[in-house]
Amino acid sequence: MSYVEDLLDDIWQIDVDTTPKDVTDETKRAISDFFGVTIAGFQNPAAKPILRHIQMHSSSSGSSLLGTSMKVEAPMACLGNGYAAHVYDLDDCLQSTLGHPTAALAPAIVCAAEEANATGADVIRAYLIALEVIGRIGRVANPTTSERGWHCSPVFGVIGAATAASVLLGCDKATTAMAIGISCSYASGLRANFGTHVKALHMGAAAERGLEAAELARAGTTSSLTALEGTDGFFQVFAGIPPNSVRYEPSTNWELQDPGLMYKRFSCCSGMAPAIEAILEHPQLRESDPAEIESIHVGTSILSPMELVHPLPQTAMQSKFSMQYAIACPIVHRKTTLEVFNNDSYVQDERVQELMKKIYPAVDPELAERGMTADAPVKIRVDFRDGTAVETRRDYARGNPLNRLSDPEMREKFMGLCAPVLGTSGAAELYSSLTALESAANVRDLTDLC
Template sequence: MTAISRFAEFVSSADVPAAARAAARDAVQDTVGVALAGAGEPAARIVQRVARADGGPGACSVLGTDLTAGPTWAALANGTAAHALDFDDMCWVSLAHPSAPLVAAGLAAGEASGASGRELLDAYVVGFEVECALGVVMNPAHYEQGWHCTSTIGAIGAAAAAARVLGLDAETTGRALSIAASEACGLKENFGTMVKPLQGGLAARNGVLAALLAREAFTASERAIDGPQGFLVAMGSAGRDAEKAIDPLGRRWEIVEGGITVKLYPSCAATHPTIDTLIDLRREHGIDPAAVEAVEIDVDPVTPTVLIHDRPATGLEGKFSLHYCAAAALASGRVGIDTFERDAMQAPAVARLVPRVAMRADERLGRESPPLTEARVRVRLAGGRTLERFVRGARGYPARPASQDELDAKFTTCARRAVSAEAAAAALDFLRALDSAASVRDLASRLAVGSAEPQPV
């Protein structure tokens, strides 16, 4: 059997366990929240305007707005919004932000087809597992070569999710996955620009488009993933043994065993170990930001290829700047959505600290953990005192999971940027009970409850 046929059989027929469905429910809640918050960001607004002009009204909701669109445009808009703040979750196996494409694709296909909440959750899980299987085969080499896994691996995962929601059989699902393999693209060089969140939206749109085309009998190669000129070879993973990753599908559930990293800071996940550490050191030692003379941060060799903006000029660049995130954490003791707004970035205390931060690659880091997850932080203070700490991971990682209260608080904070308190509460109640929801279409009506005015596009 080919990789496509193995994946397709799993996607179309896997019996999803309750624990995996529960993890998916948390992920969908988190992603809807960050999409609502991100819907007002410039990148998302531009996509919404083009969707209104080019896509017209349709059966699917564009979260945080008064706009409806067809499933491909809704997937593009919601996937972009969910990734716009870089507040969406992370998976260290796929080295991707799995949920922005998976939820945007699943929700669009689900609204178009009238799927239930449970069907959406099951679709999310099978898409997540396909992404992780590809990640095992392809990473870290694929990521290190400059590919944005959220948009490459994510397109195939999104196709799997859309195919499952639409109820496609194994043969048709296989065609959807093959089509998505040819759509997959995304470059890390565009990190810190509007293209970065767009790539999350493109993965969602491409996944939905692949499933819709496959449903209409569009043909594609059965060897599109593991053939001699297929996805693995073209994306730099020639010679990798796909069987080792595919074999556990349906027996080992990565979403349960490995888990998902929930972001508690709206910046690149590679900044989070350092942010956590500096916030803790500031609190524990009563650090006066004005007394900080230097901050030295050792990271694994991959991290500098991701955090590419030493002197960020925009909020998007700031999310991919260890220098800025470290300075902001020390200056205020917190990092939130407003940290990446213009006034915060120009604050004198932050401006003083940014040039005092140095990042250095250390070959010894990252050998026992995935890339981007370790840091050694040193803070030199006036008077000669130095504080030093090594950290692996951050709050929100599977080893230090966010509590239900933290998840709910994050959702409410994010949702309130787009809808009323009443609507946010109604949506949260709906999402917490998503596995018993008769139709995912009901989410849109919850978000409209008590809203003053939806954001016009």
């Protein structure tokens, strides 16, 4: 059989009632985090263009734009919710895909679940199956896919969105395999667009096309069963793997356990988080005078220079992908709240601009041995004008699976994002409902709270 048939055979029997509790709990954390970042994301001024586009191309319909009063056509809801989920760059990450999974999967899940009047348990199952699909494909294709300049989040995310939507729309394994084959031809997204609106657009487009792939397959559209491993298939094109050389290997691991999701605290690329924390948690560095700093040398892993492509950012969008800003921001502004990564004035501050010119990132030989790790470890050396120096390092940011955020910390993040939109009581009610997702009789009961 083909790779996709073997993969689906292996995971199709996933059932919420027999899934380990820590796995279902982690699914609820991921979905809750998605709702939080998406509801807040529509308040970001950078979401205005996508909302204008949706209003121009969608009549009133039954799919929710989370955190707004708008009901739109399902494809537009996927596009909008995916964009909003990623516009702050606060959504989760997964090592095996080297990207952000839930921002692509969850918009398609919400739309398909609303259409099907699905239960919360249905949503959990669809998410688990989809995450296993992209995680196992990602383990085969990466790190080459990322090394070639693809934005892995939509490249794998569209496949996951197609899978999840197929499950919720009642497709059988054979039809879901067709949807995955269709989505392989939709896979796209260039890292060249980091620091612009297009990065968030990648997530919305992946969700939209994933849902479309599922609906096309359900309508009878066929695709190649070897679209993954065959000649000119996904693995060959995105990862340079010789055609028909990959065979599916069953696994007993859950992606949510190994490697697990990384949840973010800062509104920027996850590759900046360890550097930010290294400064914030060092008593001398977080209180240092920028004018007294001679130079800062930052040792990084090999993924860092591929993602952090703006050495001297001029806009908030660019600042999210800058190691220089990751260091200068906490030193100059002494805070890393939402606005410092989403307001141009913080980036254009003269003190920040001057300090960034003194910051020199370079791949560190020791950290390079960790390969294409999304952990983004850093070593930092700060040399002061008086001849003294301070050295520090950070291997794992808070929120990494090896340095987990607690449930209260996850709730605090959610409330901080949603309370300004829904009110404190409304946000609390929604969070409580999401943490009991398996009990929801209809997903619309949750989206109606938004």
